[in-house]
Amino acid sequence: MTRFVNTSDAEIEELLEGRNSKNTSNVISMAVKIIRDYFEDMAINISVEDLENDSNEKLNLVLRKFYAELRKKNVELYSKSSLISIRYGLQRHFLKLKGVDIINNQEFKSANDVFKACLVKVKREGKGETKHKDVISEEDREKMYSTGVLSTSAPSTLQNKVFFELLLFFCNRGRENVREMEKNDFQICIDAQGKRFVKQNISRLTKNHRGDTADSDDKSPRMYEEPGNERCPVNSFEKYLAKLHPDNKWLWQKPREGFEEEDSVWFCNVPVGKNTLGNMMQKISKEANLSKMYTNHCIRATCISVLDECGYEARHIIGLSGHKSESSIKHYASCLNESKKRNMSTAVSSKVLSVTRKTVAMENTTANFEQLDFLNDIDDQYLMNVLEQPVMNTKPRPQNFFTNCSVTINYNYNKD
Structure with a gap:
């Protein structure tokens, strides 16, 4: 009795299919179905099986037109992620049955250029954003x-x-x-x-x-x-x-x-x-x-x-x-x-509001100094006489520094 088992071609094929995850298999099936529907709706006399045997040049031309004309059943554009999934599914399909990579092979450059242009169009029309899962705050x-x-x-x-x-x-x-x-x-x-x-x-x-x-x-x-x-x-x-x-x-x-x-x-x-x-x-x-x-x-x-x-x-x-x-x-x-968004907003707000507070403070200071206009009426000679008087008390006085405050000066002036 042999320790080995006989395996049919169908069983080997099933074994190979088992390498793909369920999601990948679904993506491949979906992509192939969409391009079949495209050929049928557009009355194009060609099949996916024909493309598997045709030249790479012809497959490139078909894909080039397919990417440009691809639409959902309601005639709207596919989202960016959907387009990428469809092309990926076709890549896996033709890689398996034709042995050609329609994404990385230079023979398909013109088709891929059209695909990239479609992604730009999708983004321009507001469908290019990929929605990622939220992080729990x-x-x-x-x-x-x-x-x-x-x-x-x-x-x-x-x-x-x-x-x-x-x-x-x-x-x-x-x-x-x-x-x-x-x-x-x-x-x-x-x-x-x-x-x-x-x-x-x-x-x-x-x-x-x-x-x-x-x-x-x-x-x-x-x-x-x-x-x-x-x-x-x-x-x-x-x-x-x-x-x-x-x-x-x-x-x-x-x-x-x-x-x-x-x-x-x-x-x-x-x-x-x-x-x-x-x-x-x-x-x-x-x-x-x-x-x-x-x-x-x-x-x-x-x-x-x-x-x-x-x-x-x-x-x-x-x-x-x-x-x-x-x-x-x-x-x-x-x-x-x-x-982070909250902290960044707070940082911007604090800087903007800080500038606003300084501006308000300066406006208040200007207003306060406008109240000192009476000094303009003081006689210049009188000021000179005051400045020339000896300082009676030379004892050092403590220095006070004030910030962000209003200063009121009470000055009694009698010109006579």
Whole structure:
């Protein structure tokens, strides 16, 4: 009996398709469908299959015209991110079936020039902005804890806390692999200094890391304990694990409605649904009455933004976040959080208002000096006589300095 197995071409093809994440596969399918619809609506006598066998020159000409005429079903322009996704999908499709890269190959320069011009047009018409996920503000982060929404005293709020902190410290992408998490995926360990931390035992496939030879298994983040801090994430996680239903392997279980603190089990033998987990941060936002409705992906954005604010280099941050390149997180570094925006506004206001106050002070001073016009009536000879009189008291007097104040001079003058 041989240890090897026979594999059909279809099975090999399925194996190759499995390399792509679900999102990537959807992008490719969407892009191919759009260009098929384009050929049909524009009555162009050509098919995608024809392009797979035609010359690169002809494919370039077709793409050049396709990019210029591409519109949504309501005849509006696609957004910048949608255009980039469509071209990326076509790139992956023709790279696989034709062996040609329609983005980086110089034979497609004219088509890509038209594509870039389309991006400029989209931006000119106000559709070029890419909407990134909001970073959870410092005030809202504090509010989550202070309102009790992340309390450890009840099943639902304890789950909220563990959910938020796991996604935060492990920089997890919004919905990715959350439903598939199991209790045994995580472990509480002790490092060489005797400090406890939570680590992830299993490295699951993600959008950017598909388990190929370029991936490293030594990139798992750690969530360390905070001794003496009532919000310690390790203590919360440890309590959460202890209260889970022992007969259920899933990490996210439905919280029991009726419970007692001393109960050994706080959760039902039923896993939380995928959609419920996908909307967890929205649920937390509503319960804590936060300033806006955040999504799960906002937790990831918050992790990257906080690390950037703390001065960590991009090469270290992507080691935790799982991004493939430093350029992928540039927008997090360039975004200003609410606190910075507020401080910058205050700085500008203080400078402008400071100038205004000085101007007002000068205007008041001018007005006060205008009240001394009576000095113009004093006889010059009289002033000379006053100045020539000897100083009777030469004892040094204390010097007083006044700023930003009005000075009133009472002078009794009798010309006779």
